[in-house]
Amino acid sequence: MSHPINVFSEIGKLKTVLLHRPGKELENLMPDYLERLLFDDIPYLEQAQREHDQFAELLVSKGVEVLYLEDLAAEALLNDEIKEKFVDQYLNEANIKSKTAKQKAKELLLALPTNRELIDKSMAGMQKVELPKFELSSLTDMVESDYPFVIDPMPNLYFTRDPFATIGHGVSLNHMYAETRNRETIYGQYIFDFHPRFAGKDLPRVYDRDDSTRIEGGDELVLSKDVLAIGISQRTDAASIEKMAKSIFAENMGFKHILAFNIGEYRKFMHLDTVFTMVDYDKFSIHPEIEGELVVYSISEGKDGLDIIREEDSLENILCKYLNIDKVHLIRCGGGNLTAAAREQWNDGSNTLTIAPGEVIVYDRNTITNKLLEEAGVKLNYLPGSELVRGRGGPRCMSMPIIREDI
Numbered sequence: 001m002s003h004p005i006n007v008f009s010e011i012g013k014l015k016t017v018l019l020h021r022p023g024k025e026l027e028n029l030m031p032d033y034l035e036r037l038l039f040d041d042i043p044y045l046e047q048a049q050r051e052h053d054q055f056a057e058l059l060v061s062k063g064v065e066v067l068y069l070e071d072l073a074a075e076a077l078l079n080d081e082i083k084e085k086f087v088d089q090y091l092n093e094a095n096i097k098s099k100t101a102k103q104k105a106k107e108l109l110l111a112l113p114t115n116r117e118l119i120d121k122s123m124a125g126m127q128k129v130e131l132p133k134f135e136l137s138s139l140t141d142m143v144e145s146d147y148p149f150v151i152d153p154m155p156n157l158y159f160t161r162d163p164f165a166t167i168g169h170g171v172s173l174n175h176m177y178a179e180t181r182n183r184e185t186i187y188g189q190y191i192f193d194f195h196p197r198f199a200g201k202d203l204p205r206v207y208d209r210d211d212s213t214r215i216e217g218g219d220e221l222v223l224s225k226d227v228l229a230i231g232i233s234q235r236t237d238a239a240s241i242e243k244m245a246k247s248i249f250a251e252n253m254g255f256k257h258i259l260a261f262n263i264g265e266y267r268k269f270m271h272l273d274t275v276f277t278m279v280d281y282d283k284f285s286i287h288p289e290i291e292g293e294l295v296v297y298s299i300s301e302g303k304d305g306l307d308i309i310r311e312e313d314s315l316e317n318i319l320c321k322y323l324n325i326d327k328v329h330l331i332r333c334g335g336g337n338l339t340a341a342a343r344e345q346w347n348d349g350s351n352t353l354t355i356a357p358g359e360v361i362v363y364d365r366n367t368i369t370n371k372l373l374e375e376a377g378v379k380l381n382y383l384p385g386s387e388l389v390r391g392r393g394g395p396r397c398m399s400m401p402i403i404r405e406d407i
């Protein structure tokens with residue numbers, strides 16, 4: 001049976017990738033609600049779209065097939081029954097207090113002429129003023145609230161790295177840290193359940209969105225066909241990594257070890273891939289601020305369950321040991337200067353997307369880190385990211401590999 005997903009490394013030549021072009025959801029961001037929606041500023045949508053189009057064009061110019069989340073989600077709504085099931089689940093998870101408003105929102109969504117318009121609207125969110133006036137029949141309706149939305153926007157959707165992660169031939173359909181992002185995983189659920197490209201194929205689910213503990217794709221790295229690295233972070237619980245390990249080993253896709261990187265719970269590096277990414281067989285981009293306190297645990301399949309060891313060695317030696325390489329080159333974000341490192345990490349200087357061994361896509365703004373990558377022999381493709389980066393994500397965050405060539 002064919003495998004629609006093939007991701008056994010971070011660096012194998014990228015053949016197919018999933019993106020989401022930022023949409024109207026960015027125009028439903030308001031200063032008072034930025035923090036809850038995990039944003040630090042309000043991007044200029046048209047410029048963010050121009051930057052994102054450059055990202056997609058660069059990938060296409062490298063021979064990469066670019067899929068869009070919004071297209072796959074629309075195509076997954078194969079019939080009216082699936083469409084209504086999606087709308088009901090989406091509304092049930094949208095935290096709408098008023099029963100009448102929920103019904104009116106459902107009518108509005110189902111009246112949209114195409115599936116794509118329905119998906120776009122579901123991503124953008126819904127302001128109260130968009131609903132037709134209705135009689136305030138319940139106390140809930142009558143209690144005035146100045147909150148302008150009946151359904152929150154999902155502005156983080158263009159970070160397709162996080163709601164689900166491709167691992168080997170499978171997918172980790174994630175349970176996210178924050179409510180605002182957990183709704184994003186519904187699209188993955190319908191795509192993998194119903195889209196002809198994935199439904200009914202050999203596609204193991206190694207994590208499920210209904211699980212109780214949290215895990216996000218920015219913490220999930222496929223370092224090799226044998227080794228995963230998963231961050232214990234603000235977004236991913238240690239318990240989730242143990243569940244993932246049991247699931248991964250049971251699927252027999254070939255993975256032998258999971259390295260759990262405890263990077264602490266910080267908003268500025270909410271995921272492992274904001275401070276550590278793989279750019280070549282033996283080269284990694286890393287933010288120096290995590291190196292001091294970093295603790296790495298290795299998890300492998302034991303006779304009676306999982307064998308878990310706290311690794312008592314340098315990161316370089318741990319990576320050499322588990323990746324079977326003689327030497328590792330850590331390229332430090334911002335070089336040795338902590339001011340430059342902090343500034344450039346904040347703007348995703350370490351969040352590189354590797355499109356082939358030794359070739360990456362980076363934001364052009366992180367000049368010190370980029371120079372160090374180049375000096376290390378890495379081939380750089382530059383992306384303007386002034387508006388995209390306001391969401392606190394870089395090229396790796398904004399992409400989910402579907403197919404990489406094996407290395």
Ligand SMILES: NC(=O)NCCC[C@H](N)C(=O)O
Nearest residue numbers: 038159218271391392393397
């Ligand atoms: N993999 C990543 O690092 N994704 C970036 C996510 C940024 C988004 N505003 C968030 O806080 O979840």
